[in-house]
Amino acid sequence: MFSAIKRILIGHPLKSYELGEQKINKTKALAILSSDALSSVAYGPEQILIVLVTIGVSAFWYSIPIAIGVLILLTALILSYRQIIFAYPGGGGAYVVSKSNLGVNPGLIAGGSLLVDYILTVAVSVSAGTDAITSAFPTLHNFTVEIAVVFVIFITLLNLRGVTESASVLAYPVYLFVLALFILIGVGIYNIVTGGVSPQLHTPVGTPVVGISLFILLKAFASGSSALTGVEAISNAIPNFKDPAPKNAAKTLTMMGILLAILLSGIVILAYYYGIAPKAEVTVVSQIAEEIFGRNFMYFFIQGTTALILILAANTGYSAFPLLAVNLAKDKFIPRMFLIRGDRLGYSNGIIILGMASIILILAFNAETEHLIPLYAVGVFVPFTLSQTGMMVKWIREKPEGWIPRFIINTTGAFISLIVTLMFFITKFQQVWSILVFLPIIILIFHRIRKHYEAVGEQLRIANRTPVVPIEGNVIIVPVAGITNVVENTLNYAKSLHPDQIIAVYVAFEREDEKKFEEKWKEWQPDIRLVTLHSHYRSIINPLTKFVDTVEHKASESNYKVTVFIPQFIPKNSWENILHNQSSLLISSFLLYRRNVIVTTVPYRLKK
Numbered sequence: 001m002f003s004a005i006k007r008i009l010i011g012h013p014l015k016s017y018e019l020g021e022q023k024i025n026k027t028k029a030l031a032i033l034s035s036d037a038l039s040s041v042a043y044g045p046e047q048i049l050i051v052l053v054t055i056g057v058s059a060f061w062y063s064i065p066i067a068i069g070v071l072i073l074l075t076a077l078i079l080s081y082r083q084i085i086f087a088y089p090g091g092g093g094a095y096v097v098s099k100s101n102l103g104v105n106p107g108l109i110a111g112g113s114l115l116v117d118y119i120l121t122v123a124v125s126v127s128a129g130t131d132a133i134t135s136a137f138p139t140l141h142n143f144t145v146e147i148a149v150v151f152v153i154f155i156t157l158l159n160l161r162g163v164t165e166s167a168s169v170l171a172y173p174v175y176l177f178v179l180a181l182f183i184l185i186g187v188g189i190y191n192i193v194t195g196g197v198s199p200q201l202h203t204p205v206g207t208p209v210v211g212i213s214l215f216i217l218l219k220a221f222a223s224g225s226s227a228l229t230g231v232e233a234i235s236n237a238i239p240n241f242k243d244p245a246p247k248n249a250a251k252t253l254t255m256m257g258i259l260l261a262i263l264l265s266g267i268v269i270l271a272y273y274y275g276i277a278p279k280a281e282v283t284v285v286s287q288i289a290e291e292i293f294g295r296n297f298m299y300f301f302i303q304g305t306t307a308l309i310l311i312l313a314a315n316t317g318y319s320a321f322p323l324l325a326v327n328l329a330k331d332k333f334i335p336r337m338f339l340i341r342g343d344r345l346g347y348s349n350g351i352i353i354l355g356m357a358s359i360i361l362i363l364a365f366n367a368e369t370e371h372l373i374p375l376y377a378v379g380v381f382v383p384f385t386l387s388q389t390g391m392m393v394k395w396i397r398e399k400p401e402g403w404i405p406r407f408i409i410n411t412t413g414a415f416i417s418l419i420v421t422l423m424f425f426i427t428k429f430q431q432v433w434s435i436l437v438f439l440p441i442i443i444l445i446f447h448r449i450r451k452h453y454e455a456v457g458e459q460l461r462i463a464n465r466t467p468v469v470p471i472e473g474n475v476i477i478v479p480v481a482g483i484t485n486v487v488e489n490t491l492n493y494a495k496s497l498h499p500d501q502i503i504a505v506y507v508a509f510e511r512e513d514e515k516k517f518e519e520k521w522k523e524w525q526p527d528i529r530l531v532t533l534h535s536h537y538r539s540i541i542n543p544l545t546k547f548v549d550t551v552e553h554k555a556s557e558s559n560y561k562v563t564v565f566i567p568q569f570i571p572k573n574s575w576e577n578i579l580h581n582q583s584s585l586l587i588s589s590f591l592l593y594r595r596n597v598i599v600t601t602v603p604y605r606l607k608k
Contacts, residue, residue, distance in 0.1 A: 025241075034174070036233060085235050111324060118316075119358055124376050126152055158315075185270065189269070230313070381417050568603055
């Protein structure tokens with residue numbers, strides 16, 4: 001039944017040689033890997049105005065030079081990540097760059113930041129999109145959390161079906177959003193050029209503003225830079241591209257940068273000329289659309305596609321998180337299960353873990369994750385800063401031909417990214433302080449996991465094996481709960497191995513039961529030694545483990561091995577297991593950790 005449901009939800013398994021068919025072209029990649037960055041134009045310009053409005057509407061003209069600063073940073077990031085794509089075509093982005101050039105710990109800081117950031121990407125994007133839906137349909141407001149969770153489950157299942165399938169479905173809403181904003185910007189600029197917008201709606205550029213300061217401008221710049229979240233996703237997901245992967249990834253990154261620059265500039269210009277001020281209940285994009293089109297079809301088309309892309313921005317996390325996890329798992333910093341491809345050839349464990357973590361975050365914050373946006377932005381700009389700095393070190397160390405212009409690009413990007421990061425910490429410390437706590441914890445966990453894998457590898461390596469002491473004999477212990485076919489099957493199997501001794505162990509709760517069982521056993525299996533243990537506290541595990549330890553201690557003195565054969569019957573239908581006590585599994589789980597005891601389950605399969 002489980003297999004049938006699985007087939008319906010994620011489709012039939014794909015063969016390994018079909019992996020090439022799961023690679024995506026530039027058109028689909030632009031949609032699924034740029035959705036996070038492109039969706040940020042829905043709130044990036046608004047973040048600038050929210051800071052400037054504290055001075056007054058007369059300060060809104062500063063949004064133009066601030067937006068230019070954001071575009072300069074965007075240009076530096078795009079050029080830098082193009083270099084990263086060609087220098088590190090295996091993917092991994094900021095993690096691989098930082099680890100290779102700055103050291104393991106800077107790499108882990110970048111990798112850990114991005115892992116958490118991709119979880120925040122899903123939670124914040126889905127919650128923001130859900131808010132847009134409940135704003136249009138207020139009756140759904142009480143079901144915000146449920147709607148957000150359903151969207152996460154839907155996107156998770158879509159990604160479990162494979163990269164190609166998810167890209168085919170998600171490409172249309174992303175391109176519709178781009179089309180809608182192009183129409184909005186085009187019509188808006190046409191109205192401005194033709195004199196359809198009153199000059200009284202905005203303060204002329206260059207107007208002196210009382211109370212403005214460098215700190216306010218830097219704060220507005222840092223807030224507006226939140227529009228650049230998601231830029232790094234393509235460099236993490238290079239293996240998802242069709243060959244030649246690096247070239248296709250670089251072209252996709254460039255196109256994303258161009259689209260993001262046009263949309264961001266357009267929204268900032270329209271907001272300035274139309275005199276739009278941020279409001280708690282209405283977004284800046286919504287106000288611009290209403291001013292230009294009124295509340296007609298185009299307005300609802302823009303709002304609808306905006307809500308869709310905010311939700312689908314979560315898919316960037318699903319595309320980049322599993323591949324970043326693969327790079328960390330290859331270096332043994334996170335569990336190796338993240339290296340396993342699922343039925344549809346995607347890294348399904350990474351996809352499932354991301355979905356579950358996002359749902360937990362949505363439930364914990366009741367789908368009200370607006371105050372996580374600064375933490376979300378810091379989680380991106382820390383890796384931005386580290387990756388740019390790593391590339392600087394790479395050029396200085398290697399000095400390839402034409403390295404100086406590249407070094408200047410990375411230096412510019414690193415400097416601006418560092419300023420943005422510091423501004424977030426200075427101006428929004430109450431919202432981002434937690435990153436100073438969880439990053440050291442994450443790095444400690446990474447190192448502990450790697451230490452475990454290294455210890456396991458050292459012990460499993462044949463070259464380092466300790467001299468093997470020959471086994472002189474074998475003692476088999478069989479825990480029995482009664483005189484049944486299951487026990488008889490186990491005893492017959494034990495006898496067939498011709499051990500030195502077989503000991504049946506019965507744990508009794510009552511003295512009368514103990515005597516009765518001993519009498520029946522003498523009649524049934526007189527040649528098998530029976531040991532009865534009385535349990536005062538009705539526990540099977542404690543008396544049994546103590547007895548096994550005692551036998552093992554005596555056996556080890558003569559180089560004998562102790563093997564525990566656990567009888568277990570297997571119902572015909574798997575669901576019937578819930579109707580029975582799983583005492584055999586419990587015994588097995590306890591004895592597995594006994595250093596010199598071998599545990600074997602002997603199944604007896606029921607036929608009806």
